[in-house]
Amino acid sequence: MSTTKNLYGRRLPGYAIATAVVLTAAIGLAFFFAPIEADQGFSQKIFYIHVPLAIVTLGGFIFGGIFGIKYLRSGESRDDLRSYTAIHQGVIFCIGALITGCIWAKASWGQWWVWDEPTLVSFLIIFLLYTTYQPLRFSIEDPERQARYAAVFAVVAGVFVPVNFIAVRLAAPLIHPRVFSNSGDSLPGDMRIAFYTALIGTALLFITICKYEMSSKHSRAQLAALRRSIGGESDEPNAARRAAPRVAVR
Amino acid sequence: MSNTLPPNSGYVAAAYLVFVAILLVYVVIMAIRAARVERELTELLAQSQERGAQTAQNETSNA
Amino acid sequence: MSTARPPSTLSAARTVLYKELTLERRAPQTLTAMALFCASAFVIFHFALARNEVEGALAAGVLWVTLTLAALLGIGRSFVADREEGGLDGFLLAPAPRISLLFAKAAALLIFLLIIGFFAALLFSVMLLGPTPDGAQWASLALLILLADLGIALVGTLVAGIAIQTRARDLITSILALPLLIPLLIAVTKASEPLLSVGGGTLAWRWLALLGLYDLIFGLLAYALFDYLIED
Numbered sequence: 051m052s053t054t055k056n057l058y059g060r061r062l063p064g065y066a067i068a069t070a071v072v073l074t075a076a077i078g079l080a081f082f083f084a085p086i087e088a089d090q091g092f093s094q095k096i097f098y099i100h101v102p103l104a105i106v107t108l109g110g111f112i113f114g115g116i117f118g119i120k121y122l123r124s125g126e127s128r129d130d131l132r133s134y135t136a137i138h139q140g141v142i143f144c145i146g147a148l149i150t151g152c153i154w155a156k157a158s159w160g161q162w163w164v165w166d167e168p169t170l171v172s173f174l175i176i177f178l179l180y181t182t183y184q185p186l187r188f189s190i191e192d193p194e195r196q197a198r199y200a201a202v203f204a205v206v207a208g209v210f211v212p213v214n215f216i217a218v219r220l221a222a223p224l225i226h227p228r229v230f231s232n233s234g235d236s237l238p239g240d241m242r243i244a245f246y247t248a249l250i251g252t253a254l255l256f257i258t259i260c261k262y263e264m265s266s267k268h269s270r271a272q273l274a275a276l277r278r279s280i281g282g283e284s285d286e287p288n289a290a291r292r293a294a295p296r297v298a299v300r
Numbered sequence: 301m302s303n304t305l306p307p308n309s310g311y312v313a314a315a316y317l318v319f320v321a322i323l324l325v326y327v328v329i330m331a332i333r334a335a336r337v338e339r340e341l342t343e344l345l346a347q348s349q350e351r352g353a354q355t356a357q358n359e360t361s362n363a
Numbered sequence: 364m365s366t367a368r369p370p371s372t373l374s375a376a377r378t379v380l381y382k383e384l385t386l387e388r389r390a391p392q393t394l395t396a397m398a399l400f401c402a403s404a405f406v407i408f409h410f411a412l413a414r415n416e417v418e419g420a421l422a423a424g425v426l427w428v429t430l431t432l433a434a435l436l437g438i439g440r441s442f443v444a445d446r447e448e449g450g451l452d453g454f455l456l457a458p459a460p461r462i463s464l465l466f467a468k469a470a471a472l473l474i475f476l477l478i479i480g481f482f483a484a485l486l487f488s489v490m491l492l493g494p495t496p497d498g499a500q501w502a503s504l505a506l507l508i509l510l511a512d513l514g515i516a517l518v519g520t521l522v523a524g525i526a527i528q529t530r531a532r533d534l535i536t537s538i539l540a541l542p543l544l545i546p547l548l549i550a551v552t553k554a555s556e557p558l559l560s561v562g563g564g565t566l567a568w569r570w571l572a573l574l575g576l577y578d579l580i581f582g583l584l585a586y587a588l589f590d591y592l593i594e595d
Contacts, residue, residue: 077316092306096315103319122591146322150315157311179542186539189529199525202588203539206521209584210543217546217573221553259326266333273340280348 059265065258073251079244087241093157098244100154102252103147104173108211110140110256111180115208118201130197130295131267133204135260137183143256144177168222172215179207188293197295264297271297372466375459379467384474386444393440394475397433401483404429405490416493423555426487427548430480431515431541437475438519439536441468442527451527455593465520465589473516480508492559500558503566507558510574511551514581518543521585524592543581550574 080098087094117133120126151170152162165171186203190196237245370378387393408425409415417425445451454464484504488496496504519540526535550573557564 086306091308093308093311095312099315099319122588142322142326146319149318153311153315153318157308175542175545179539182535182538182542185531186525186529186535189531189535191530195528198591198594199528202525202591205588206543206584209580210546213577213580214546217549217577220569220573221549262330266330269337270333273337273344277340277344280344280351 057265058261058268062258062261062265065254065261069251069254069258072247072254076244076248076251079247084241084244085238090158093154096150096154096157098248100147100150101245102249103143103150104169105249106252106256107140107143107147107173109253110136110143111176111211112208114140114204118204118208121197121201122205127197127295127298130201131264131297132260133201134187134295135263137180137204137207139256139260139263141177141180141183143252144173144180148173148177166222168215168218172218175214175218176207176211179210183207184293188291191291193296200295267294267297268299271299275299369458369460370463372460372463375457375463376466376470378459379454379464380470383467383471387471387475393437394478397436397475397479398482400433400436401429401479402486404432405487409491414491417491418493419560420552420556422487422492422559423552425491426484426559427511427552427555429487430476430483430511431544431548433479433483434476434512434515434519435537435540437472437479438515438523438540439526439533441472441520441523443532446527451593461590461593462586464593465524465585468523469516469520469585472519473512476512476515477508480512481505484508494559494561494563496558497563499565500563504555504558506571507551507554507566507574510571510578511547514547514574514578515544517578517581517585518547521581521589521592524589528592547574547577550577 076098080095084095084098086092114133114137117129117136121129121133148170151167151173155164155167155170156162163170183200183203187196187200190199405425408417408429412421412425442451445454455461522536522540522543526532526539529535550570554566554570554574558566
């Protein structure tokens, strides 16, 4: 039985180092290389942390949905673990995106929350939806059913994300100017470098944390298995209710 | 370079601070977990050595 | 031994739908509760907003918030009887295609929502609505109620299917259904606003398109995923 191939922590140190390097470079570029933006001034620098957090959040939720589909078709608990981890971390990154978004709104508009910014409103709605993921898992006792229902949720929520964006954008007042006007490809060259570096760094951070989470869960499952075999307890794993998926020990 | 901070720098600092704070909270959680794993492994190692010593004792008394 | 063919999806769905409607006809709990809820809600809105009449965006908001929360009552009840009295197990043992349960439940919920929708709209126009919609506006409103209720029925049946197997059924239903329904609500309130305004207005096609898109997407999703919820 080959075990090294199935380790969750494989290549984790590499990702961690890459994350540290790229994120540090990104922050350096954001503050020392990218010029100060004409309209919003210095507070535009928040853009380099807020938008990558937001984009990576969406990526995380979409991957959660993709792994949900994979789980429904394969029944492999690894896919359920990946889906769970992606969504769990996505929620945390979403909190970061919302808080930094509020700070940016306060700096730009003097108000902590603006209803006229459709992206921020969409993120709030998505956050409200995805925070139900954990309570949903926790309220289902049977592990296989829990994984299956969580996967269904992940797929529904993943499809919901673009529908929600369309709806909120359509509802935004047409006359009001966009607060966050510099996003994506309308950026000048220097800012673009800093932005994409920040984006890659944040994505690497997300992947690193997800890998760490899965590796850590796996280690604790192995520890529990070891305890059972040494202590001579029965094979029944701890039957306490939990939201996190049970990790199969390799 | 001027001696005064640019305007709104407080908000920019706050945004990056939020990011760092979330990361540090995560590091704390990781640290707590690592400590717990180490503690359990120590217990298991002690248990395993105990059982090993007992098995050796049983063998010598049976021989 | 009988060699009868297993029922087709449509006939199985029709049978289950007939059962749902018969149950409700004999003991009209769900419809009564939803209707009473709507009436109470309008009274509460009168006092909370300190107004005798509402119009425009406010009217659209009051009407659709009331209908949505009433729908939650219906969604919550959707699978309860089957779960508690073993109907779900009975269905699983029968040779009927499982997707027919989705069709039947969604159709039943749709019928309840339509009844309550038209009831609430009429009640609303008497109790709280300021301007009087003309024939064309009533027709547009009816179309909106139809499209919106279809979306609510599809999403609601999916959410009810998920929530019925959990321990915190009512909580999960509410927190799951409400965010999912937000795009639908955005579309339907924006679309209703000109119909309920002084001076009147017409239906904007973009909101109908969004409602149609929403119904289609969630219909397909429910169709694709429902089987995974009903496995034993």
